[in-house]
Amino acid sequence: MSNASPHTLLKLGDVRRVFRLIGEVRELGSDPKQWRPHMIRRLGQMLGAEIVVSSEIHFRKAAGTGRMRVIDIGWGCDSEGHVWKIHTEREDETPDAYWLLAGKPAATAGGRAKGSSRKVAPAPPPGAVEELVPVKPARPLYGGTCFILSQCALPHAGAVDQLGLHRASGDQPFTQAEHRLVRLFHVELGRLWRKDAIRRAQDPNADLPPRLAQTLEALLEGASEKQIAIKLDLSQHTVHNYVKALHQRFEVSSRGELLAKAGKIRATFLPQLSLPPQKQS
Known part of the structure; x- marks a missing residue:
């Protein structure tokens, strides 16, 4: 007792x-x-x-x-x-x-x-x-x-x-x-x-395997699947499979939805401070 x-x-x-x-x-x-x-x-x-x-x-x-x-x-x-x-x-x-x-x-x-x-x-x-x-x-x-x-x-x-x-x-x-x-x-x-929570909120790549993270980063930069394949020295078929895997992870059905959701997550830091953390060089 x-x-x-x-x-x-x-x-x-x-x-x-x-x-x-x-x-x-x-x-x-x-x-x-x-x-x-x-x-x-x-x-x-x-x-x-x-x-x-x-x-x-x-x-x-x-x-x-x-x-x-x-x-x-x-x-x-x-x-x-x-x-x-x-x-x-x-x-x-x-x-x-x-x-x-x-x-x-x-x-x-x-x-x-x-x-x-x-x-x-x-x-x-x-x-x-x-x-x-x-x-x-x-x-x-x-x-x-x-x-x-x-x-x-x-x-x-x-x-x-x-x-x-x-x-x-x-x-x-x-x-x-x-x-x-x-x-x-x-x-x-x-x-x-916490710093890692903020990093995850700002960076949708944080918990992705390296190749998926690289693919998503390239998509956010506006690259096509063909351009990503050349950049990463992969087949276009492999890159297409990576994009499909990203759709599943982010629970979306199109590239437009993927970019919108990933971009929103990257910009999100909740709850926001009145004076946001500034980037240090």
């Missing part, structure tokens, strides 16, 4: 609601202006929170100067379902101000002392090169009786996804089970942003 307190145990119904919400986020995921407000409204209802805030915090370092720019984009929601957008940009801050650790600490310009007033960060000049700063939480989950803060690292995007829930002083305190439920939700949401 378990000695665990009922305040620490997750209820099956609550876990089901978490995974149902993950599915809803994926369905709305092409537009962060839809999925984030929907997510925080639902979380507020599920956990009886007075305020829920969900944001992505991006860290950029200017190449050459080392000046750090922090972009915080997200949404907040109150207990009545009113939603507001958050978008701030600041400079001369370091990840530890957000309870985060940087993979490569960046020097701040001007020797500003920690804890001093913040400055609004100017937009980088056109063509300026900024490096992503990989970050990770010092502790993934913070909390107490009145607040829960969960952080999910997105090092490939130079960002962290942050989820905070608050109750007013005097309200029923958050239980350990509610802390665990928030973390479960955030971990499952974070799985959608």
Whole structure:
């Protein structure tokens, strides 16, 4: 018999609601202006929170100067379902101000002392090169009786996804089970942003055998079966069989459908961030 307190145990119904919400986020995921407000409204209802805030915090370092720019984009929601957008940009801050650790600490310009007033960060000049700063939480989950803060690292995007829930002083305190439920939700949401998941979402070739991947890539570039056969030094009959195999894998019946579906998968990254990951050279 378990000695665990009922305040620490997750209820099956609550876990089901978490995974149902993950599915809803994926369905709305092409537009962060839809999925984030929907997510925080639902979380507020599920956990009886007075305020829920969900944001992505991006860290950029200017190449050459080392000046750090922090972009915080997200949404907040109150207990009545009113939603507001958050978008701030600041400079001369370091990840530890957000309870985060940087993979490569960046020097701040001007020797500003920690804890001093913040400055609004100017937009980088056109063509300026900024490096992503990989970050990770010092502790993934913070909390107490009145607040829960969960952080999910997105090092490939130079960002962290942050989820905070608050109750007013005097309200029923958050239980350990509610802390665990928030973390479960955030971990499952974070799985959608894992680098390999993003790669698969952006690259329909990711799980294909090499020859099928080469054939699909050539089709997406506009090559005919005859041109693909010449390029890959294969018979046209073999290439035709590869194309038929691609039709089966993508569950389509024509080349047009194949190209449309493969192209759509390549462009899909759900749920979308407000500031998409930039390609690094």
